[in-house]
Amino acid sequence: MTSIVLSPALQKLKPSATLAAAAKAKELKSKGIAVLDFTLGEPDFNTPANVRDAAIAAMNAGHTHYTPSGGIPELKNAVCAAYKRDYGLTFSPSQVLISNGAKHSIHNVIASLCGPGDEVIIPAPYWVSYSALVELAGATAVLVDTTEESGFCMSPEQFINAITPKTRLLMLNNPSNPTGSTYPAAQLEALARVAVEKNILVLSDEIYEKLIYPGAEFRCFASFGPDVAARTIIVSGVSKAYAMTGWRIGWTIGPVEVIKAMDNLQSQETSNPCSISQYAAVEALSGPQDSVEEMRVEFEKRRNYVMERMRPWRSRYGITFAEPGGAFYAFFNVSSCFGKKLMGGAQVQNASEFCNALLEHAHVALVTGDAFGAPGYVRLSFATSIEQIKAGLDAIEKFLNG
Numbered sequence: 001m002t003s004i005v006l007s008p009a010l011q012k013l014k015p016s017a018t019l020a021a022a023a024k025a026k027e028l029k030s031k032g033i034a035v036l037d038f039t040l041g042e043p044d045f046n047t048p049a050n051v052r053d054a055a056i057a058a059m060n061a062g063h064t065h066y067t068p069s070g071g072i073p074e075l076k077n078a079v080c081a082a083y084k085r086d087y088g089l090t091f092s093p094s095q096v097l098i099s100n101g102a103k104h105s106i107h108n109v110i111a112s113l114c115g116p117g118d119e120v121i122i123p124a125p126y127w128v129s130y131s132a133l134v135e136l137a138g139a140t141a142v143l144v145d146t147t148e149e150s151g152f153c154m155s156p157e158q159f160i161n162a163i164t165p166k167t168r169l170l171m172l173n174n175p176s177n178p179t180g181s182t183y184p185a186a187q188l189e190a191l192a193r194v195a196v197e198k199n200i201l202v203l204s205d206e207i208y209e210k211l212i213y214p215g216a217e218f219r220c221f222a223s224f225g226p227d228v229a230a231r232t233i234i235v236s237g238v239s240k241a242y243a244m245t246g247w248r249i250g251w252t253i254g255p256v257e258v259i260k261a262m263d264n265l266q267s268q269e270t271s272n273p274c275s276i277s278q279y280a281a282v283e284a285l286s287g288p289q290d291s292v293e294e295m296r297v298e299f300e301k302r303r304n305y306v307m308e309r310m311r312p313w314r315s316r317y318g319i320t321f322a323e324p325g326g327a328f329y330a331f332f333n334v335s336s337c338f339g340k341k342l343m344g345g346a347q348v349q350n351a352s353e354f355c356n357a358l359l360e361h362a363h364v365a366l367v368t369g370d371a372f373g374a375p376g377y378v379r380l381s382f383a384t385s386i387e388q389i390k391a392g393l394d395a396i397e398k399f400l401n402g
């Protein structure tokens with residue numbers, strides 16, 4: 001018998017908790033159980049028709065070959081034009097790298113900048129893959145806990161206190177997965193000033209930039225002046241704004257030296273992102289933008305419905321939450337339910353057990369906050385139909401009523 005020994009880094013690597021939760025829900029569905037699935041954060045809409053048509057046209061035009069490893073010039077130009085159009089920011093194509101989704105972009109940034117002994121500051125709650133990818137690089141994730149009361153935003157003081165001589169990077173996610181929090185511009189600018197003063201690079205993951213609800217605002221981190229832009233590495237992509245999760249196109253915009261290093265890495269590791277998807281992304285960014293707003297409006301209706309239903313939970317069940325200003329997640333603290341009798345006599349002691357019991361007894365799938373560095377919380381993705389949301393919330397209430 002051959003005994004297989006994995007590399008030390010891979011021995012420690014766990015699967016993505018969001019993808020694992022979604023797989024578990026799918027498995028139950030395949031056994032004929034009608035699971036109400038709120039695990040995955042991905043738009044339920046089909047990719048807009050103009051984008052799909054552009055992909056077909058690209059194939060018919062023979063764009064089915066390798067492209068430059070870091071992406072086609074047309075897409076880099078389209079990214080630059082979109083940031084000019086949407087935020088008035090000027091970038092050159094040499095500052096842009098196209099990758100296989102924003103997750104790949106994040107991995108590229110960390111792999112290019114961080115290694116053993118380095119520290120990466122991550123405000124918690126954070127998206128599952130952040131800490132995993134930092135650890136994969138052999139670096140250390142320095143978690144900074146934020147609170148519901150602060151809208152899950154890190155203060156400049158917290159940022160300063162987390163900085164050490166080993167700090168290589170701050171990873172910010174605005175709007176946030178899993179909390180839906182959005183930074184007020186003044187607070188974001190205060191963080192940017194600290195980054196400049198202490199000379200810290202900032203990876204600003206802005207994948208939910210187009211999903212903003214009334215009362216909240218979005219500011220691109222690089223928009224606070226050239227000194228801030230010089231230290232900012234923007235990560236974003238087409239997955240969320242254009243309902244293109246399966247196409248796998250994300251990008252990084254940053255200092256040319258970092259982009260060049262990431263391009264070298266990508267050229268050795270994956271070569272180019274899918275050629276057809278790249279042409280489709282050109283159309284997504286450069287074509288009519290109406291569908292982005294149409295989908296955002298739908299998400300806003302769902303968000304409002306979820307919030308209306310959940311507000312009474314505060315007094316009824318002691319469940320607390322901050323209302324999301326962006327993205328498509330409701331993130332709520334269920335620790336008041338621990339030790340109480342829930343549906344089917346279930347009793348749970350933590351958020352992971354809560355999710356397991358909810359799935360078993362009420363057939364509702366959520367993701368545990370444990371995966372996001374937020375014990376006691378659970379995440380519900382409302383990127384699904386109002387009917388499904390209504391059925392899901394009804395079922396959760398029945399579960400909570402015991």
Ligand code: PMP
Pocket residue numbers: 041100101102103104127173176177205207236237238239245249250
């Ligand atoms: N960042 C955050 C915060 C996300 O929620 C996601 C969604 N999976 C990503 C990055 C990666 O998106 P994708 O790889 O689909 O572009």
Ligand code: GLU
Pocket residue numbers: 016018019039040041042103177
């Ligand atoms: N961002 C989504 C989520 O958090 C997709 C899953 C993933 O990429 O991990 O559910």
